[in-house]
Structures are given as C-alpha cells and as structure tokens.
Amino acid sequence: xxxxxxxxxxxxVIIILFFGKSYAQPTWTFDPFGKEKKPExxxxxxxxxxxxxxKKFTTFRQFVQNSTTHYNYYFNANNRINAVIENAKISNxxxxxxxxxxxxxxxxxxxxxxxxxxxxxxxATAGILLHDLRSDWVDNMYLLIGKSxxxxxxxxxxxxxxxxxxYNLFPRKRxxxxxxxxxxxxxxxxxxxxxxxxxxxxIIKKTFSLPPSRNDALIWLARAQIEKxxxxxxxxxxxxxxxxxxxxxxxxxxxxxxxxYWFYSQGIxxxxxxxxxxxxxxxxxKQDKARWEYLLGQLFEMSGYYDKASDYYAKASKHTVDPVMxxxxxxxxxxxxxxxxxxxxxxxxxxxxxxxxxxxxYESYRDIIYYSVGxxxxxxxxxxGCKVYFNKSIRYNIDNAGFRNKAFLxxxxxxxxxxxxxxxxxxxxxxxxxxPSVKDxxxxxxxxxxxxxxxxxxxxxxxxxxxxxxxxxxxxxERDAIIKKILKKYRKDNGLKEEDNxxxxxxxxxxxxxxxxxxxxxxxxxxxxxxxxPTRKSRGxxxxxxxxxxxxxxDNWRRKSAIAIKLNLNNNVDDPxxxxxxxxxxxxxxxxxxxxxxxxxxxxxxxIDSSNLMIAESLIxxxxxxxxNLEDYIEAINTYENYLQRFxxxxxxxxxxxxxxxxxxxxxxxxxxxxxxxxxxxNFAGSKSANKATNPSFTDDPNVKNPAVxxxxxxxxxxxxxxEFSEALDAKKKADSLYGNNYWTPQLLYIEAINHIKEKNDSxxxxxxxxxxxxxxxSPLKGKAETMIDVLKRREAIETYLxxxxxxxxxxxxxxxxxNNTIVIQxxxxxxxxxxxxxxxxxxxxxxxxxxxxxxxxxxxxxIWKPDTAQYVIMILDKVDGVYVNEAKNAFTRYNxxxxxxxxxxxxxDILDAQRSLLIxxxxxxxxxxxxxxxxxxKAAPIEVSWLQPNKYSFLIISAANLQVLKTGKDINxxxxxxNNQYPGxx
Numbered sequence: 001x002x003x004x005x006x007x008x009x010x011x012x013v014i015i016i017l018f019f020g021k022s023y024a025q026p027t028w029t030f031d032p033f034g035k036e037k038k039p040e041x042x043x044x045x046x047x048x049x050x051x052x053x054x055k056k057f058t059t060f061r062q063f064v065q066n067s068t069t070h071y072n073y074y075f076n077a078n079n080r081i082n083a084v085i086e087n088a089k090i091s092n093x094x095x096x097x098x099x100x101x102x103x104x105x106x107x108x109x110x111x112x113x114x115x116x117x118x119x120x121x122x123x124a125t126a127g128i129l130l131h132d133l134r135s136d137w138v139d140n141m142y143l144l145i146g147k148s149x150x151x152x153x154x155x156x157x158x159x160x161x162x163x164x165x166x167y168n169l170f171p172r173k174r175x176x177x178x179x180x181x182x183x184x185x186x187x188x189x190x191x192x193x194x195x196x197x198x199x200x201x202x203i204i205k206k207t208f209s210l211p212p213s214r215n216d217a218l219i220w221l222a223r224a225q226i227e228k229x230x231x232x233x234x235x236x237x238x239x240x241x242x243x244x245x246x247x248x249x250x251x252x253x254x255x256x257x258x259x260x261y262w263f264y265s266q267g268i269x270x271x272x273x274x275x276x277x278x279x280x281x282x283x284x285x286k287q288d289k290a291r292w293e294y295l296l297g298q299l300f301e302m303s304g305y306y307d308k309a310s311d312y313y314a315k316a317s318k319h320t321v322d323p324v325m326x327x328x329x330x331x332x333x334x335x336x337x338x339x340x341x342x343x344x345x346x347x348x349x350x351x352x353x354x355x356x357x358x359x360x361x362y363e364s365y366r367d368i369i370y371y372s373v374g375x376x377x378x379x380x381x382x383x384x385g386c387k388v389y390f391n392k393s394i395r396y397n398i399d400n401a402g403f404r405n406k407a408f409l410x411x412x413x414x415x416x417x418x419x420x421x422x423x424x425x426x427x428x429x430x431x432x433x434x435x436p437s438v439k440d441x442x443x444x445x446x447x448x449x450x451x452x453x454x455x456x457x458x459x460x461x462x463x464x465x466x467x468x469x470x471x472x473x474x475x476x477x478e479r480d481a482i483i484k485k486i487l488k489k490y491r492k493d494n495g496l497k498e499e500d501n502x503x504x505x506x507x508x509x510x511x512x513x514x515x516x517x518x519x520x521x522x523x524x525x526x527x528x529x530x531x532x533x534p535t536r537k538s539r540g541x542x543x544x545x546x547x548x549x550x551x552x553x554x555d556n557w558r559r560k561s562a563i564a565i566k567l568n569l570n571n572n573v574d575d576p577x578x579x580x581x582x583x584x585x586x587x588x589x590x591x592x593x594x595x596x597x598x599x600x601x602x603x604x605x606x607x608i609d610s611s612n613l614m615i616a617e618s619l620i621x622x623x624x625x626x627x628x629n630l631e632d633y634i635e636a637i638n639t640y641e642n643y644l645q646r647f648x649x650x651x652x653x654x655x656x657x658x659x660x661x662x663x664x665x666x667x668x669x670x671x672x673x674x675x676x677x678x679x680x681x682x683n684f685a686g687s688k689s690a691n692k693a694t695n696p697s698f699t700d701d702p703n704v705k706n707p708a709v710x711x712x713x714x715x716x717x718x719x720x721x722x723x724e725f726s727e728a729l730d731a732k733k734k735a736d737s738l739y740g741n742n743y744w745t746p747q748l749l750y751i752e753a754i755n756h757i758k759e760k761n762d763s764x765x766x767x768x769x770x771x772x773x774x775x776x777x778x779s780p781l782k783g784k785a786e787t788m789i790d791v792l793k794r795r796e797a798i799e800t801y802l803x804x805x806x807x808x809x810x811x812x813x814x815x816x817x818x819x820n821n822t823i824v825i826q827x828x829x830x831x832x833x834x835x836x837x838x839x840x841x842x843x844x845x846x847x848x849x850x851x852x853x854x855x856x857x858x859x860x861x862x863x864i865w866k867p868d869t870a871q872y873v874i875m876i877l878d879k880v881d882g883v884y885v886n887e888a889k890n891a892f893t894r895y896n897x898x899x900x901x902x903x904x905x906x907x908x909x910d911i912l913d914a915q916r917s918l919l920i921x922x923x924x925x926x927x928x929x930x931x932x933x934x935x936x937x938x939k940a941a942p943i944e945v946s947w948l949q950p951n952k953y954s955f956l957i958i959s960a961a962n963l964q965v966l967k968t969g970k971d972i973n974x975x976x977x978x979x980n981n982q983y984p985g986x987x
Contacts, residue, residue: 069137073127077120077144084113084120084151096328099302100295102264104288107227110151120148136210139165143213143220150224158224165217166195196246215251222258226265234262253282264299273299273308290320294329301336310336323365327353331372335379343380350376367397371407383414402437409438409445416448419635422459425452447730451629458622465602465611472601472608483597616650619643623659633663654684661693665774668767673774720751721952723881746776750785750947751884758883762792781946784891860978862965867982869959871930873937875919876912876972877953884948885909885917891944892919892937899936913970920963930957931983956987 088105110117124141146161196215218241225234238259241247247255260275273296280296283289294316300309310333317329334349350373356362357369374389393407412427428449433442471479602611623639626632640660644651651657657680664673677693684690712731719728732748749772756765769785776782858865875892877885889907896905910918921937924930938955945953956979958966966975979987 065135066137069127069135069141073123073130074137074140074144077123077127077141080116080123081120081144081147081151084110084116087113094291094325096294096325099298100291102261102295104291107151107153111153114152117148117152121145124148139213139217140210143217146217146220150220150227153227155224155228159221159228162217162221162224165214166221193240194244194246195240196244196248198246199248199250211248211250215248216254219251219254219258223261226258226262229265231262231266234258238262253279257282269299270303270305273303273305286319287321290316290322290325293319294325297329297332301332306336323362324368327356327365327368327372331376334376346376346380364398367393367400367403367407369393370396371403371410374407374410378410383418387411387414401432401435405431405435405437409441412445412448416452419632421452421455425449425456428452443730451625454629455622455625458618458625461618462615462622465615468601469608469611472603479601483594486597487594612647616643616647619646620652620656627659627663631666633666637663637667651684654680654687654689657684658689658693665771666767668770670770670774717748717751717949718879720748720755721881721884721948722879723883725755746772746779746781747947747949749776750781753785753788754883754887757788757792762795766792779946858978858981860981861971861974862969863962863975863978865978865982866959866961867927869961870923870925871927871957871959872923872963873921873930873934874956874958874963875921875937875953876956877917877919877948878951879915880917880948880952882917885919888945888948888953889919892921895937895940895944899940905933910967912967912972924957927957927982931986 085105088109091109092105094100094104124144127141128138142161142165146158146165149155149158149161195218197212199211199215218237222234222237222241225231225237238255241255242259256275257279260272260279263269263272263275276292276296276299280289280292283292293312297309297312297316300306300312313329313333313336317326317333320326320329330349330353334346353369353373353376357366357373362369370389370393374386374393377383377386377389390407390411394404397404397407408427408430412424412431415421415424415427428445431438431445433439433445438445471482474482602608619639620643623636623643626636626639637660640656640663644656657676661673661676661680664670664676680687680693681690716728716731719725719731729752732752749768753765753768753772756762756768766789769789772779772785773782875888877888880888886909889909893907896903896907906922908920908922910920912918921933924933934955934957941948941953941955942950956975958975962975966972976987
C-alpha cells in the first residue's frame, strides 16, 4: 500500500503538467481594504490577490494555489460551518405532536453561534485575499461567506454575496472576452431562458476541486429570498431554474428541496409534500431522512392523502434512531388506519406499542408510550381502556411535565364528558397552566375550574348534610358505633395512640383517601438499591406528596399536615360518613371528640329543618350552575326534579317549573317542556315565571332593562356576525350566567345555528332552530328555521347528489402556438345573444361649441352619472362574516325566485375592502329599473335577513364603470353624493 501511494502522487503531478489546459476564474482586481489604508510598514507589500493580474497562471501555480486554498482555508472553514449546523441540530428539540419545522435546526440556533460563523467569514476572506483570484476555490470560498451570513440571519448580506457570485464569477475560458450577459438566451440554440451554466468537468477537475459554486449560489439565493418573505422573487428564480437545460443533475434535488421549502413557508402543504418527496435523497444523515419522512407523513395527512401518509409514517418508524419519533410515527400511522376504518390495524398498533413499553430500552419513554396508547384507545373508542393508559402515563412520568399535563387534561376531559364533576375538578386542579403543552387551552381550563369548584362545593354540602341526617336517623347503638369507628380511624390515620382520648381541641376532617402503605424500599425486581432507581425514587416522591402534601421541616408534622391530606376520589369506603366530603370553607372541620361529633348531628327538629334548608338551597344553586355555567341541561333537569321530589312545596313562585320548561326545550323534548309549561301557567298564572314562559321577550328584571346589559348583548351579536364565533359563545355564556338564558333573541339563536351548521354540528343546530320555533312562534325567522331543519335532515343526501353531479363547463377560448411560432387564439362558439329593446332615455348632455360636457350635478369625484346604461343594485355588508354573507345571498336568491320568477337576477359576491363585502344584483337595463328593484329589496330586507341588524347593511344602485371606480378608490361617500343629486334623500 505505501508503494502504491507514492506511485500515484507523481502520476497526478505529471497529468497536471501535461494536460493542465484548464478553465479558471476571470481576472479581476479589487481593493481588499476599501477606503482603509494598510498599516504603514505594509503599504508597499501586495497581497497575492492583488498580484493576480501581474502573474501568469501557470499549471504549477494553479496546483499550488488550489492546494493551499483548499487544505489551509476551505477545509477548515467548511468544517466549522458544518459544526455550526450540527450544534444547531443538537440544540433543536422537535415536538412530534405538532407539524415539524422544515429543517432539523433553527436559524435562531445557528445565529447564536456568531463567533464560529465570524471565524468562517474571516477564514474564507483570508483564503481569497492571500491567494490568486484565478484559483478554482475562490467561488467556493465566497459561497461559504454567503452561507455564513445566511446562518447569521443576515439575509440581505447573504443575498448580496450570492448575487456577487452570480454576476462576477461566471466561468469563462482563458482570454475570453467579458462581453456575455448573464441570464440571456443569446448563445442558446433554443428560446429557453438559461441562467445556470454547464459543468463540463474533466476527471482532473472532479478529483482535485469542487464544482463551480455559481449554480449553488442561485439556489441559496432563492432560499434567502424565502427567508425574507420575498416569495414572488424566489418563485421566479425557482421556475427559471426548473426549466433551465443547463442546470446540472447534481442540483436537481437541491432545487426540489428549495421548491418544497417555498410551498411549506406559505402553508401550501400538498405541493410542499410533492417536492419534498423528490428531495429525500438530499438528507445528510439517516436520522434527517427519517425526520423528513415523518414530515412527509404529516404533510400528506394534512392534505388528505392518508395512504401516502401511512407509508411515510411507517418508513420514519423504520429508519429513525429516535425512540420518541418511533412512538409518534406508530401513533400517527395507527390514526391513518383508523381513518380508513381498519380497526384491526389500530389494535395491532396498540399491541405493538404495549410490547415496546415492556422493553428495557424504552423504559424512559413509557410515559409517552402509554399516553400514545391512551390516545389510540380513544379512537377505537375504548374510554375505560384509555383511562388506564393515561393513569399509567402519569405513574411512569419522571420529569416530563408536558406529557403529565396532557395525560391529566385527557383524564379531566373524559371525567367532564362523563359528568364526574368532582373527579374532573380535582384533575383540572392538577394542571399547570403555564406549561406550553396546555397553554393554548388555559382559558377553557380556567373557566371549567371555576365552574366546577362552585359545583363541587354545592355537591359537598348536599352529601354532608345527607350523611349527617342518615347517621342521625340510626338507632342510638348503631349511631354510637359508627361515631366511635370514625374516631378510631381518625386516631390511626393521624398517628395518635389508640388509648388517646382526645381533649376536644383537635380538628377532624372526613377523608376517604386510601391509607395503604407501600414499601418504597422493596425489591425493584432488578437487584438494585432504591436510591439508584430514578423511576422508583420519583414514584416515591409523588406518592408521598399526594398523601401528605408539602410538609415543613417541623416536629409532629404528621399531626399538623393531617388536614391537608388530599382526597382520593377513586376509593369508596363503606361508612356513610367516611367518603363523602371534601373540606368546605367554614364547615370542613369539627370537634374531634365524641361529644363534638354528636353535637353536629341533626338530632332535633330545628337542626333537621336547618339541614334541609341548606340542601334545598344547594340543589337550586347546583341546578342553576349546570344550566347556566356548564349548559349541561340533562344534569340540570335531574337536579331540578330531585329538588321537586324532595321539596314539592318549595317551588319558588314557579321558577323551578320555568327552568325545567327551558331545559327540556333546549334538549328538544317538547312533550316534557309543554307539561311543565302547563303546570306553570295553571298553578302560577300571572307570575313573572309564567309570563316568561308564554312571552320570552317579557322581563321585569331591572338588569335586563339596563342599557349596559342591552349593549353587552349587542356586542355578542356583533361578535357572531363578524365571525368571532368562539369569543361570542364565551361572552354569551358569561352574560347568560348573570342575566339568564331567557334574554336570547331569535336573531342570536339563528346566527348561532348557522355557526353550528358551518362546523357541521347539525344536531346542535337543529336543537337551536327548534328553540326559535317554540320560543318565538311569531318571529319571521320561524319559517326559515323550519326550512333549515328540513334541509339539515337531508344534508347527507344533498351533499352526495352534488358530489356525484357532473358539471360541464362552458368551452373556453383555446390558445396554441402554430408551426411558425405565431400565437393563435381560437374563440369558443358563442351562443346567440338576445338584445332587449331599451326605451330611449334623455341624455343629460349639454352642447357647447361642438363638445359634449357633463354637468357638475352628474359628477362627484371620479364618478359620472349615466342613467341610460345598465345598472346594478348592490348590498354593502359592514363587518359581516362570510358565513352570513352567503346566508344573505341565499335568502335573496329565494326571494328573487318567488317574487321575480319570470326574470333572471344573478347575485354575485365581491369585496370592497377588508371590512365591507358586496352582494351585486345584476343587471337592470337602466337606472329607473334598478331604482324600482332597489325600493322592493330594501323593503323586503328586514324580513328576508331579519337576523341582520339594519346598521349592518345598506343598498345602492351603481353602473359597472362606477363600481370599478368604487372598488378602486373606496370613496363611498362621494358616490352617495352623486346619487342624492339625482334622487334627493333616497340614498
């Protein structure tokens, strides 16, 4: 081997000396120091770059210059820039639950390594200045400088550097005239524009140098333009390179990568996926390729191509070395199977993940695995199973706060949906709202926390009083036994001696927490000490804290922390007093002596009445909370009816019947609603509650008459109309909790229903529309609600019909290029147009010295009044969401079909500006005909679009020319002046 090595070196030198007629960079000079002078003792000394024009570039000089530039400068600078990228990749932490960034590093991380990038620029600049500018490595050094600026996020400097390479380092042969223009088809045989240059490199060039960097610089220039959001410039450059016949094959994948990045940066994910798929071979490592495969799975999933998404998730799982990506890839792959209806594949994926959880190498990721299995179980759906897996995720979680919060949130939402409100309250309280994993849902969680806290308080009061009454109703011997049993358990739980007779000064709480002791130092099954096992240490810390809370370093801490023991809501104790109550403010502690416990029992009629009064009040408060805060009408009904069963004589002047009538109406049970309405009107005729039932708009509540309240509901209406649906629903819920649901108007109900239809919540929308029919039978919206319900019930059939409908478009003009390169336009066959005779209209023109002048009254700004031309009627909608613009269009289409069945009036949508939309009714032969239609449509609008307030829309007539002026200048006041000059006071 040494012999061969020494043999090949002189052989290459000989080849260079004899066949060294090669290409070089153009001869050009520059002042490397700009306006700054060299140090005095170096003023006469010239750099190698300054001698470029004075020395011949012989083969030997070329060899020396190339070697020193390459190995002394380029090699080191390139390694440093690669190290910067590698460090940025290490610092990057991907969240596989979200759409991955395009690259496995962020420019923020690269820019933070400014010292290293500065050294790259310094090294590359030195490599240029200290060597002949005709070296084969000058363009490569400039490319490194441009990349350094790019990774420093100095995109303007990067773009200038890449442009410099493009314009000044265009390869030319020796002694070739510098007259060619970059980016022309001057020398090309075809008419295709070319900005790249061919790379005809011989074997010597391929062995001792890199390809010219000019083509690379063009692609990097497009990448810098994307970062600067100059998408049009980047698109132009990319499109030219895509069709450039001179672009070398080696850069095809680089161009596909940049093209994919261009689409990705603008959220066009289907196109991004197509181009990224072609650029996969550009990944530098196996892990980078697996990451791009995972991203492709996400992009195809978001674009609806579930089969391809599944394929790439499977590839990512197979190729990745990151176990977290492996878990998420399997989870997302299982989702794709679920989307295809293949439940068996979903079960196989769950089994695979559970098998992974049992392997030692995945021990640190068991929390993620079990959380993922829980999510997949929800898709089956298997609610019972997913609860088990989410609890396991929490148990195996060591220091991953994000997944702990996610698991708690899933369990809390499940408990909330199953109406286990006490458990849900405790789980929501366990969440850390400042954690990024739940921060986007913090408002929803906080609202539920507050509502559930109030609900749990009332439930605890009811449970406590029921328990006390149950114990009080026992025989004296049984009552004494249960009291002594409670005291005994209390002493045991708090470390008191069995014979310790409490003095009566201690405090006792009812606690149903499990007191089973676990051996923290027991065998872990691996033959290792407890403190060497981080999983068991973390579990021991969690168990201790959940049982005893955070204790101070003080004596007798067990006794002092007894009242802070958390409730375990999953455990049930047989004793009637032993699992009932969470501590309630003001009532959570009692005297720990036998006499103290006995004194709290309702053993006298007075105490029983007081206890019943507390239960009655709590039941009503609880029912109202269910009805107004949670809008859980089922639980509200159950609570109201429980109240009626227990306290049939306390009907609160019919309010209980009214609330039941309202709740049954909300869930669509009209029979029960009518039953309670009849009870209300017959037993409490003339009462406020009866009046509200028969006339929903009735109210004698001073709050409702308050202008501030009216303004608040008008604000909610505007939020709905302007498309802020989630904010409107939240504001409505808060307002109703203060002023009652009965303040709803049919307009608010109708626009709420439209929002639910948009979200495809048809069952909820039908319930809301039924409320309009029941509560507001005289409203003009009743008929619309009935029609909407009929359409929603047939929605699936209608959508299926429209999907399968084949529509033949009108043939368009065809454009093609003939053999002699001339453009030919073939017009589509036109249908004969029937021209309607138009009655002559007096033209308001004044003859003056042969010229036609327009009187001032017929002009306003750029608008000119021409009544004899065709006119439109336009409806201007101010701050109205597109959903309601469509609904208004549908309403007027129905109106025209009924009222103008013998005339075709097309309605088109348009936009005036960011806040105002247009409905254009076209067309009318002249101004007089348009005005007639304007009068009728304006009069019909309060009925046809009764859910829109009059201040949300207005009507005008306008010609096509004036409409274009209006859309350009937006000066609607100037146009109204023109109209009012012609029709005073009409517009």
